[in-house]
Amino acid sequence: MIKLNVQDETARLRAVVLGTACSNGPIPTLGEAYDPKSIENIKAGTYPTEKDMVLEMEALNSIFKKYDIKVYRPNIIENYNQIFSRDIAFVVEDKLIISNILPDREKEVEAIQYVIDEVESSKIITTTDDVHFEGGDVMLWNNHIFIGTYKEDDYADIITARTNMKGVNFIKNLFPNKIVKEFDLVKSNTNAKLNALHLDCCFQPVGKNKAIIHKEGFKNEEDYEFLVNLFGIENLFHISADEMYQMFSNVFSISPKVVVSEQNFTRLNTWLRAQGFIVEEVPYAEIGKQEGLLRCSTMPLIRD
Template identity: 45%
Template sequence: MIPNIFSETGRLRTVVLGRAEHMGPIPSIEDSYDAKSRESVELGIYPKEVDLIEEMEGFAKVLKKYDVEVLRPKDIKGLNQVFARDISFAIEDRFITPNIIEDRAEEIAGIKHIQDLINPSHIVQFQKGVYAEGGDCIPWRDHIFVGYSKEEEFKTYTTARTNERAVERLQELFPELQVHGLELVKSDIDPMRGVLHLDCCFQPIGTQEAIIYENGFKHKQDVDYLKDLFGEKNLIKVGQEEFYQMFPNIFSIDTDIIVSNRSFIRLNSELEKRGYKVEQIPYDEVAKMGGLLRCSTMPIYRENQ
């Protein structure tokens, strides 16, 4: 298999969807490595495995409804494998295996059988010291948007998952594309403020639109750049509470088909007004762990991009 990912919205044909079976006990606060999971543990609302399984199977059902090939990680007992997006990702015809935080390294074994399907000449392993997660890397035609942290913050925050060396490496790998590094606001303890990944505050949809939480970016010039690129009227802006609920982290099956959390009433209404077919599914339990629909998926093949 050779990956084919040039955008976020081309017709989806093959995708990896995470899994929630046998994910182990509720983590301690010390073992919660993102702000939303930490909050869920502190409040005693960390999701139950049975509820996560139900939500993810509902997502799988929607994907299969549109004839998408759905691949799943191998079940590793005692390991949270819900968020397939981050441990590997595809851009154009490359399948990229980045360096990730030690807390998540075990997840890579769960997708080895999927990586074995990829033509070896199309697999890229990042060098030592080059860190990235798929939630920070958004391909969009002639562009790659990369959420990242500079070295001091990368060393300081557990929620800083992509460093500046990854931005540089992606530009080396894709010299014909414009790679844009976008610094994100980080916090290990405040989910109302800190941005775990770029796709938690920004995501392109359709052919020239995007969902954006402006306060997730450290620099106003990055927001201005995205406004100029997409056009102000083509941006669906979300507020802080909507960012907290993870509005930007929906998932596109096609340019006009979006899977969204059914509790996102304002967003879903706005998407429908703009002509999208919105497949609404319950996904609030998954959200309690700091990710949503895009985070749960790793597209490998899209058409018509």
């Protein structure tokens, strides 16, 4: 049995589900794409190849092996995108919460059923179809659960809105002892530089007291100010719209001291090292063309 335990974003990782790019399928049509960055790369003829994405994911897998982390991979579904395991489920404390994923992606949950079967059934949480959340919008920090959401009336028309207020309230009710704080995010179906697809696309804690943040990803300035007050302005690394587009905030922590980052994020990686972090650099820019990066493709099961 897997004894789930995730209390925050940065404690020492022991077990993780890492997505797969094997048998990723043909380049999607514009009608099949879920986000503006994928659409942009389909139009430009720069959509990533399976071969390149497999190499990138194996580079990350090799880092996990180096740190003696137990890695689970999804069963391969032929011609199907299974890279972003963070979307389909996530762990809070000792509970595995299954997302109501976009209907086209339900097979992705079936592909990790062998992992779910190793979890005590009372710890597996499912919801009704009107309750929406994805793991990229849910972030644990000490006694807080941060949740990215979208509150406008056109929620149903915004393909980049993945977590609704019913989802926020579901998590509030599930964890009454936590401070659940939602953030209304800026969304765009058409402009990737103006689209915070998930909370981890514009914000993520690292280490014990630091975070990466894109101020303009938050619809309300008071939400940004809340995080400034919580972390302290001197502990925040601010990223530009272009750096958000490149997914600078979507790094992944192996421990409070070790961060996996994309090899081209020179400005960020220099700052992280100056703060005393060990930075494990991997190539991940091809996967980034689908508006997801390191945190999106991982689903932690056990952290110390």
